[in-house]
Amino acid sequence: QVQLVESGGGLVQAGGSLRLSCAASGRTFSWYHMGWFRRAPGKEREFVAVISWTGGSTYYADSVVGRFTISRDNDNNTAYLQMNSLKPEDTALYYCAADRRDYGLTTVAYEYDYWGQGTQVTVSS
Numbered sequence: 678q679v680q681l682v683e684s685g686g687g688l689v690q691a692g693g694s695l696r697l698s699c700a701a702s703g704r705t706f707s708w709y710h711m712g713w714f715r716r717a718p719g720k721e722r723e724f725v726a727v728i729s730w731t732g733g734s735t736y737y738a739d740s741v742v743g744r745f746t747i748s749r750d751n752d753n754n755t756a757y758l759q760m761n762s763l764k765p766e767d768t769a770l771y772y773c774a775a776d777r778r779d780y781g782l783t784t785v786a787y788e789y790d791y792w793g794q795g796t797q798v799t800v801s802s
Contacts (some may be wrong), residue, residue: 679703679775682704686771686796689763697758697796699773707731710776711749711756714786715769715798724784725771726758736782741767763800770795 685697699711712727726747735747746759756773766796775788776782783789 678710681773681775681791681793683771683773683793685720685798686798688799688801691763691765691800691802693763693800694759694761695763695773695798697760697773697798699756699758699793701754701756701775703714706754707751709790710778711747712774712776712784712789713747713756713758713771714774715767716795717773720769721795722772722786727776727782727784728756729782731739734779734782736784738784744767748796760798763798765772765802768800769799 680702682700707730710729713725714722716722716726724738728747730736732749744762749756772795773793775791776789
């Protein structure tokens with residue numbers, strides 16, 4: 678089992694920045710690829726970013742490329758999502774998730790093994 682707890686959400690004006698954190702406990706954090714997803718009101722959950730267990734590979738949704746950066750600190754069992762140039766359409770509940778696989782990275786939510794409870798990000802115009 679892996680327990681994930683997100684933090685760092687809040688209310689920010691358009692153009693501002695936030696840094697989300699995902700603290701992990703339980704099994705070895707470095708075994709898992711870590712992903713970020715979000716669910717906006719009235720919409721389905723969507724992929725945002727993913728990072729490999731070593732941190733050497735990352736992949737982003739087109740909507741956040743150049744604005745968001747995913748990273749991880751395996752010594753402190755934490756993944757991060759730095760969000761810059763925020764837009765009102767980034768408003769959503771943001772979740773981190775852990776994926777235990779031996780190959781590749783996935784953007785598909787149901788392929789992730791563990792999920793946090795989410796942290797709310799609200800961007801005002």
